[in-house]
Amino acid sequence: MVGSTITAAGAFLLKVLGGLWFADFISGVVHWLEDRYGNPEWPVIGHTIRENQQHHFTPRSFLKGTLWTRNREVLAIGAAFLAAFWAFDVLNAFTVSAVIFGVMSNEAHASAHRSPPENGRIITALQKTGLLQSHRHHAAHHRKGKDTHFCVLTNHVNPVLERIRFFQTLEAIVTRVTGVRPRPDLSVNPRYRPAI
Numbered sequence: 001m002v003g004s005t006i007t008a009a010g011a012f013l014l015k016v017l018g019g020l021w022f023a024d025f026i027s028g029v030v031h032w033l034e035d036r037y038g039n040p041e042w043p044v045i046g047h048t049i050r051e052n053q054q055h056h057f058t059p060r061s062f063l064k065g066t067l068w069t070r071n072r073e074v075l076a077i078g079a080a081f082l083a084a085f086w087a088f089d090v091l092n093a094f095t096v097s098a099v100i101f102g103v104m105s106n107e108a109h110a111s112a113h114r115s116p117p118e119n120g121r122i123i124t125a126l127q128k129t130g131l132l133q134s135h136r137h138h139a140a141h142h143r144k145g146k147d148t149h150f151c152v153l154t155n156h157v158n159p160v161l162e163r164i165r166f167f168q169t170l171e172a173i174v175t176r177v178t179g180v181r182p183r184p185d186l187s188v189n190p191r192y193r194p195a196i
């Protein structure tokens with residue numbers, strides 16, 4: 001009886017962690033698409049792409065606004081996914097965890113740009129475990145050509161994707177199939193200065 005309870009608790013925990021890592025992976029795919037192929041002139045999502053590119057120049061610009069204004073779009077998307085999972089009867093610990101952590105990815109990214117005093121003790125402690133992405137880990141995205149370490153939720157998924165050259169391989173496939181090349185980030189062009 002005790003053994004089966006522990007097994008069930010372990011299985012639940014694995015599903016929640018799996019949801020966290022899957023959400024981290026999706027955050028990386030979306031960030032990669034914005035950074036490497038996104039155009040700020042696109043309708044609807046253009047302003048999100050512009051803000052993301054802007055934060056490569058001025059990382060703290062990512063923190064402007066309120067919790068609500070930073071997250072209302074992603075909250076609406078999360079609610080739509082939960083409704084769809086409910087309608088298709090696939091609501092479970094993994095899918096709910098993936099949606100909740102996916103909705104939180106914007107704020108996880110923001111926390112990686114705040115100082116420890118701004119983040120408070122709990123978030124700082126979580127960042128030290130790597131379950132929430134640390135400043136040092138996220139700096140790898142900003143330090144290089146903004147073409148690696150796209151995942152923003154944890155410290156766990158980026159090393160795996162970098163080791164297997166996941167995004168570089170995807171970019172090679174996209175170029176081969178469509179002829180479209182990824183766009184080097186404007187912030188790595190020393191002659192370019194954004195209109196702030």
Ligand SMILES: [Zn+2]
Pocket residue numbers: 055059109113138142
């Ligand atoms: Zn950032």
Ligand SMILES: [Zn+2]
Pocket residue numbers: 031035052056141146
């Ligand atoms: Zn980026």
